[in-house]
Amino acid sequence: MEAVNNLEQFLTDTWADIVHLVHGSAVYIDHAATECLHWYTGGKTYSFLKDAGAVSVYELAMYNFRYAKVKNCKKAMIISTSSNPAFYQRTVKMIMEKNIFDCCTIVTAAHSSVLNYEDTVPLEDKIDYAKLKRDVKCWMCSNLQSQDCSVVVLFRPIFISLIDNDLLVTPPFGDLSPTLNNTLTKDSEYAVDHFVSLFHSLFTYLNLKEDVYSMGRFSEYVAEKLEILPAAVNRRNSLIGAEGVSLIFVDRTLDLCTPTSNNTESLLAKILCTLPHLSHHCNDVAINMSPLFCNPQEASQLIDEVPGCLASNDKSLTNVLITKKQKEVLTTANKMLVDILLTNENPKLKENLRSKLATRISVHSLEKLVNRFKDIGDLRAISELNKKLQVILAIIQALTSEKTSQLELLISLEKLVLQNIAISRESTSVLGQFSNIVRTREKRGLDTDNILALLVHIYALTGTEIQFSSQQEQQLKESIADAIYEDMMKLNENVMNKMSVYQQTLLLFGVADDAEAMKEISAKVAGSIMNVLHEIAQQRTYLHNYTSLISKSSSQEIVQRVGILQQLLRDMLHPERYELPDLHQRSPSFISAGFNLFSKGRMKHHPCDNKWIIVYVMGGITPEEVRETKEIISIFKPNCQITIAGSRLLNPLDIVDKVLLSSIDY
Numbered sequence: 001m002e003a004v005n006n007l008e009q010f011l012t013d014t015w016a017d018i019v020h021l022v023h024g025s026a027v028y029i030d031h032a033a034t035e036c037l038h039w040y041t042g043g044k045t046y047s048f049l050k051d052a053g054a055v056s057v058y059e060l061a062m063y064n065f066r067y068a069k070v071k072n073c074k075k076a077m078i079i080s081t082s083s084n085p086a087f088y089q090r091t092v093k094m095i096m097e098k099n100i101f102d103c104c105t106i107v108t109a110a111h112s113s114v115l116n117y118e119d120t121v122p123l124e125d126k127i128d129y130a131k132l133k134r135d136v137k138c139w140m141c142s143n144l145q146s147q148d149c150s151v152v153v154l155f156r157p158i159f160i161s162l163i164d165n166d167l168l169v170t171p172p173f174g175d176l177s178p179t180l181n182n183t184l185t186k187d188s189e190y191a192v193d194h195f196v197s198l199f200h201s202l203f204t205y206l207n208l209k210e211d212v213y214s215m216g217r218f219s220e221y222v223a224e225k226l227e228i229l230p231a232a233v234n235r236r237n238s239l240i241g242a243e244g245v246s247l248i249f250v251d252r253t254l255d256l257c258t259p260t261s262n263n264t265e266s267l268l269a270k271i272l273c274t275l276p277h278l279s280h281h282c283n284d285v286a287i288n289m290s291p292l293f294c295n296p297q298e299a300s301q302l303i304d305e306v307p308g309c310l311a312s313n314d315k316s317l318t319n320v321l322i323t324k325k326q327k328e329v330l331t332t333a334n335k336m337l338v339d340i341l342l343t344n345e346n347p348k349l350k351e352n353l354r355s356k357l358a359t360r361i362s363v364h365s366l367e368k369l370v371n372r373f374k375d376i377g378d379l380r381a382i383s384e385l386n387k388k389l390q391v392i393l394a395i396i397q398a399l400t401s402e403k404t405s406q407l408e409l410l411i412s413l414e415k416l417v418l419q420n421i422a423i424s425r426e427s428t429s430v431l432g433q434f435s436n437i438v439r440t441r442e443k444r445g446l447d448t449d450n451i452l453a454l455l456v457h458i459y460a461l462t463g464t465e466i467q468f469s470s471q472q473e474q475q476l477k478e479s480i481a482d483a484i485y486e487d488m489m490k491l492n493e494n495v496m497n498k499m500s501v502y503q504q505t506l507l508l509f510g511v512a513d514d515a516e517a518m519k520e521i522s523a524k525v526a527g528s529i530m531n532v533l534h535e536i537a538q539q540r541t542y543l544h545n546y547t548s549l550i551s552k553s554s555s556q557e558i559v560q561r562v563g564i565l566q567q568l569l570r571d572m573l574h575p576e577r578y579e580l581p582d583l584h585q586r587s588p589s590f591i592s593a594g595f596n597l598f599s600k601g602r603m604k605h606h607p608c609d610n611k612w613i614i615v616y617v618m619g620g621i622t623p624e625e626v627r628e629t630k631e632i633i634s635i636f637k638p639n640c641q642i643t644i645a646g647s648r649l650l651n652p653l654d655i656v657d658k659v660l661l662s663s664i665d666y
Contacts, residue, residue, distance in 0.1 A: 216251025252619025621646030
């Protein structure tokens with residue numbers, strides 16, 4: 001637990017350092033920083049800042065400032081995670097022009113060395129935010145009668161959300177992910193520079209030396225960037241005898257099968273699939289709190305503005321959602337509800353509270369218990385227990401969602417695919433079956449984007465082990481083209497208020513009145529989707545040990561999908577300390593050994609040599625992978641602590657959006 005305690009202290013010190021500057025200020029905070037603070041405060045971002053003395057709190061977004069003029073306030077505080085100077089040039093400038101501030105404090109998660117100024121900006125203007133300070137002062141003074149204004153720019157490493165004791169995500173890098181063709185844009189290069197700079201800041205605070213490993217080409221690039229970062233090199237050289245940490249980067253694209261699976265034992269995964277995300281959040285959901293009110297209509301406005309969420313300072317709640325099976329989760333939720341009702345002074349709430357057998361607890365029995373809270377006149381009386389109620393409502397809403405039947409059908413189709421592949425292998429008829437599923441999707445109650453997620457799942461699962469026939473692939477491509485055409489026609493006929501990312505993408509492709517033009521567009525998009533699926537299947541070809549995600553150790557065993565992270569951790573934690581040829585090492589200690597490598601034989605290091613291992617998945621992590629990791633750790637009981645990390649928490653449609661649709665070349 002030492003690593004967790006140190007991480008929590010890092011977050012506490014970071015936010016304590018920021019919050020003491022808040023008093024008397026109008027605070028502007030960006031979405032990624034908000035999400036970091038959201039998890040740190042257990043969903044109480046606004047009250048945390050207001051209690052610290054903030055005059056007002058605003059989103060730091062361009063669209064939010066047209067009318068946001070602060071009255072009777074001379075101080076501004078800006079909390080930003082952006083490393084893009086243009087963001088500050090536009091957004092901060094607009095804030096200053098709309099208000100009359102004589103003092104501005106900017107807290108940024110971008111060190112002055114990673115602000116991406118153009119090459120035309122002299123070096124002396126980049127150091128210590130010299131240009132940014134000068135610009136902000138100029139904008140402020142333009143609204144003041146005098147030149148007497150102050151600007152302070154501070155670097156603070158805001159980038160971590162600790163979701164569970166063994167799970168963290170990095171909201172400022174929610175979209176940082178490898179591409180299928182391993183191309184790097186300038187923006188992604190800048191993002192990696194920013195990313196490794198912040199990891200360096202974390203290790204500086206913790207006084208640690210990192211041994212860096214990577215699996216995947218993008219991860220190797222990130223590992224190399226951290227290894228050669230001058231500030232990190234200086235830190236490692238100055239730390240003599242310091243404790244080490246093994247930092248392992250893994251490309252998400254090596255296994256797109258696991259995150260596109262709906263067949264999960266983790267209830268958190270089901271919650272992420274069924275409940276809407278909180279606005280501008282990647283890792284938390286909006287929970288409808290109206291079941292606690294007698295008159296939901298009266299409470300609707302409040303509920304819309306302040307929905308419930310999963311973020312909690314009690315990490316055991318999240319752990320239950322990740323690791324426990326549904327039956328156990330229901331039992332735990334029932335006990336929490338009964339305990340809350342028994343501790344309330346209202347005698348009506350305690351009536352007929354008989355203990356139920358675990359086998360008799362259902363989601364509907366939980367609903368009945370929740371309905372009792374409508375008899376509490378003032379819900380503030382149980383405000384301390386409010387977080388437990390929010391989590392329980394999330395459980396109920398996920399298990400009673402209209403999407404549940406669709407998820408069950410998708411799970412059955414996944415199992416069918418796995419069974420078919422196991423039996424027929426090269427002669428598999430999976431795609432033939434799938435073409436029929438695409439054509440009959442509406443009768444089955446399936447959306448096209450869910451079908452696309454299942455297609456990614458199939459191609460990522462089979463990889464290069466199975467070659468589908470060109471005839472079946474042609475049939476599939478035609479079915480997809482027909483589905484896209486039909487969806488385009490519907491979009492053309494009906495204007496929708498809420499659209500999925502898939503529907504928004506179709507609009508970008510162009511919805512025309514001309515049916516022939518739409519058919520042509522649909523055919524091109526379908527062809528592009530097939531090309532992307534082929535790229536997905538090729539992602540593991542260069543690996544040695546982890547080319548397959550299909551496991552069947554004996555003829556008696558049922559074939560199983562085994563994720564790449566699961567395989568890696570089993571090999572890594574095995575007492576025999578297997579060779580890990582797919583895990584490339586970027587280790588300072590390894591490099592500093594110099595010519596001794598040649599004189600005394602190859603010096604071998606292992607991730608378990610250190611007491612703390614961080615496995616960071618570039619592109620995101622799923623709750624099911626975290627559950628599987630905890631299961632593996634409980635089997636091997638290693639002498640080190642393991643933290644699973646990733647860009648964000650994923651559900652299957654995130655992969656459709658971030659990998660499939662964004663890769664379509666049309």
